[in-house]
Amino acid sequence: MSAKRRPPGEVLLKVENISLSFGGVRALSDISFEIRRHEVFSIIGPNGAGKSSMLNCINGFYHPQGGSITYKGRTRRQMRPHEVASQGIARTFQNIALFRGMSTLDNIMTGRSLKMRAGLLAQAIRFGPALKEELEHREFCERIIDFLEIESIRKVPVGRLPYGLQKRVELGRALAAEPELLLLDEPMAGMNLEEKRDMCRFILDVNDEFGTTICMIEHDMGVVMDISDRVVVLDYGRKIGEGQPEEVRSNQAVIDAYLGVQH
Amino acid sequence: MDLLYKIFLDPFVQMGAAPDLLLQTLWEGLVGGVLYALIALGFVLIFKASGVFNFAQGIMVVFAGLTLVGLFGVISGLGNVNEHVAAFAALGLTVGVMFVLAVGIERLVLRPLVNQPDIILFMATFGLTYVLIGVGELIFGGEPKVMITGELFLPRGSTDWEVFGGFVSFQHIDLAAAIIASLMVAGLAVFFSKTRIGRALRAVADSHKAALSVGISLEQIWVIVWFASGLVALVTGIMWAARSDVSFALQIIALRALPVLILGGFTSIPGAIVGGLIIGVGEKLGEFYWGPLLGGGIESWLAYFIALVFLLFRPQGLFGEKIIERV
């Protein structure tokens, strides 16, 4: 129902000529694209197209052999994941990576690691400013819990939650870092229709309420075409298309790639 | 029949007949158990954070002890220094050394080996063990040294408690060891459950990549954990050596802590504590009441036996966490 969203702003992330290989296997060849502020940007492509590798490059898990990534005007060749996180990039994983032994709340609190400033000793004895800080972070996390409608599982160890809810907690943990760029690796994989609908709503709400830029890998074409502003298509590590959903849908190379995979 | 009687009844008759002796044995078992728990804690911290079984934990105890005594010798040798001041200065410096050691291990061992299979890291800790032995012998020499207990204000002597028509004797150094170890454990527990670092450690233990993605620096956590486990080694070294000497033979106590880990699980801090106490008490009871029956010398394997018997009844270990097959 949302009638209009924030207009896309300046370029937030610029990927230029990224090449990545493992041993002799080329995972990505010469990929370039730009993500603009406030956009919902999707990376699609058949299995093995290099989509997850692309996200892993952006967030510092992989170090591409060639090309550069420019984020908020700063270009980097190599950066470690926790440094990337401190720049305001948060992510979720294709095969949920939660802290299974911890409660939902603790998982989300962990997402605020980078925002905590109080000294260790002060924290240990819950002293004055540290206590205040802890409470502020707790309140922020409670707002996320409210936002994602997961109040009822606040204290439940996430390992015991059903898949769909775990995905939601993972999104919550990513949001806790107040990211400017949110990387979502197949946020709707394995979900039923209702869970997908909820997840779509959350993603759009995040984008809308906080202005967070979203970069998403997703297989469900219906979802991608519905909520993305722009789409880039990868196949065998190469970029074969880019543009607004309608353009991509009618792009012959894209159709071929998909048909090729699906016999 | 007679043997069965001696195994299953006689020890209990003895316990009932001389309750003061039983108490004495239990007490000594508890003190031993606290120290086992400390060592196990050192293992658990590192295992949780990096999934590595740190073979070098035992030698770290020795190394810490030797460093403390050695530095004390150096400072005392400077001239007119009060022995207590020198002792505490040495203690402070040793803490510093343990920190440098932690940073060094992270830089030189862990970081280059990141993303290697766990077995490689395990082998690296073997290497670390021999490096520490070599460096230790080079600097401090191979002969046993006396721990500077008095200089650190650690009490000597004992107090007798009259009870059940007999008495139980409490060595003051044991009391001190129990208290200091408990404080240390409590401190670590608070640190790792209440602080951001603690949450980060649990996060790292659960999932490396998720921890990285929320901005937790593995390197930082590793340094902190190795440092914490170095401090635990230092305290263990002081307490253990206070009852004998500081020598390289001490490193075998690390092996004594293994059954504790089998019992308590490699990832559970409460498991290490409770497991340590069970093993400590069980070992002393076994030695005292059943030992003579088997002609003594059972302490080398009794702890393993206790752990195995326990596992028969509770295969999931003490606190239900899976015992991980990585060792």
Place this chain on the structure above:
Amino acid sequence: MAEAATQEHAQPGTPQHALAGGGEIPPGQVAGDTFPKLLAEHVRLRGDRTAIREKAFGIWQSWTWRQVQAEVTEMAAGLAVFGLQRGDKLAIVGDNRPQLYWTFAAVQSLGGIAVPVYQDAIASEMAFVLDHADARFAVVENQEQVDKLLAIMDRLPKLERIFYSDPRGLRHYEQPFLLSLERLKEEGRAFLANHPGHVETEAAAGRGSDIAVFCYTSGTTGNPKGVMLSHDNLIRSARLSAAFDGLSDKDEILAYLPMAWVGDHYFSYGQAFVTGFVVNCPESSDTVMTDLKELGPTYFFAPPRIFETILTQVMIRMEDAGWIKRRLFNYFLNVARRAGLAILEGRPVPPADRLLYWLGELLIYGPLKNTLGFSRIRVAYTAGEAIGPDIFDFFRSLGVNLKQLYGQTESTVYICLQTNDDVKADTVGPPAPGVEIRITEAGEVIYRSPGVFVGYYKNDEATRSTKTEDGWVHTGDAGIFTKDGHLKIIDRAKDVGRLNGGSLFAPKYIENKLKFFPYISEAVAFGHGRDFVACFINIDLNAVGNWAERRNLAYASYTDLAGKPEVYELIRGNIEQVNADLAADPALAGSQVRRFLILHKELDADDGELTRTRKVRRGTIAERYAKLIDALYDGSRSVEIEARVSFEDGRTGLIRADLRIEDAKVFETMRKAG
């Protein structure tokens, strides 16, 4: 029923139509004949005490009576700006939220009528109610409800404006008639600056006889009817029953049942405004059990279904517990069974049992009640359906003062209330204070009380056929009075039928007996105009699933489980127990269940087979499952079925199954002992 004479009962010592003049006020209650006036009294007497709480962001947030009045006044002023006139209707849709409760008072301050609507109603049901009630305004909780209303807006020409409480996701909605509650209050504040005292003046003009709310009843047949309740209805009933149970401003209640249900309105608004107790709104509908535990209310209402779920969960948890715990639990449960009821009802108990019970309280009952959030309960009620005697006694024997009440929307909730010291599982107690009850020749229960509704909105015909000139209301229930003056409801009057052999057939009575077994979640009995009684069974997926797991019985789905021979055996055992029970009563012995089948799907409100309050819709079922019913009576051993079901995600689909039909043993009528 052979009893010829009309029975008449009234609570002894209660003047007929007590407080009809509105003069006398029970101690501890505040004066006033409308809700806005009661609110003003509370502000005067206890302005800085907590009136209502809501758990939000993990914390219980609270509002004092003074703050509540300020909110109500601003909202009322805002509504005045948008033109709400005396007698105008305003719909309220959403979960239990303070803002929505305040809306009632705001509307009533201006002499308007509040129409709470079930928040989980589907669009067409909602459209009917809003249209029928002539609602000019709607106040709704959030985007979900806004979307629902927007979808039916074209069918609601009389609806002028929608106000929403939670703005989340609504930022870009551009409909001019859609405004936030904040905006409403802003308008209100601006208006009040120029017209101070306007709301107070309007509120003072209200009369007790004014209509306060329309409560739509979810009828088992046809469209819902709008029951008009006046301030007098609600306030007088609330006064009598609050005094009956000694409720005061020290009590706490959890408001978690649908706001559109007359019960919630009466407990969380009516009684709260009369006594000043604190109303607590849960964080969300999923957190009710956690919130209950945290809060520990002193006064509690839940339908039997919830008590049943709680008991099942306790039992399942105990099965999984260690053996020491389980043994202790079972031992002390037996102690409670033996002595608990007597102790609760103040009857004599052997000292040994008293000691054991005390120990049990320390070890088991206390911790258990604490986990459930029942430790502070002084008064708890259940109603709506019959509650299983085992379930009922379980909670009572733990020391939870659980009682039954009997009533309906038309009576402003209650007709009978059980007294603290005389509670029976199979009756609903004596007539409540101020209520007269008669049983008609046909066996139907009729009553007269201060709570008797004003009428059905825009349905004089229904009003006339339900309510007599002199104020007697037909309940439609068949009932009998026991010797000690308690009312016992056996069925809906119209559902009581006869078998071909002439013996009485009270389907609901049989069904309830079946549903008391934990494995049976729903039962539908047939027999009117037939040779014998036969029934459909719905198994309880949780309980039977657990039972199957413990027996290593693998199953893929509800349908699969329901068809297992082992499950049939289990259910047959339950049915035969019911038969033995029925055989003990000569009047009902003829209606023992001879044949049954276990349905392949759960009866569902979304498929129209149950009402929203989970009552069986016999007509729909008889029509949809005609083939199955025939098979029950033609001697077949199985029947093939194809059925349409609605899935969770809103799609519908067909499933096919082969249903077994089995026989159950019946018993000779037993002679009564002694």
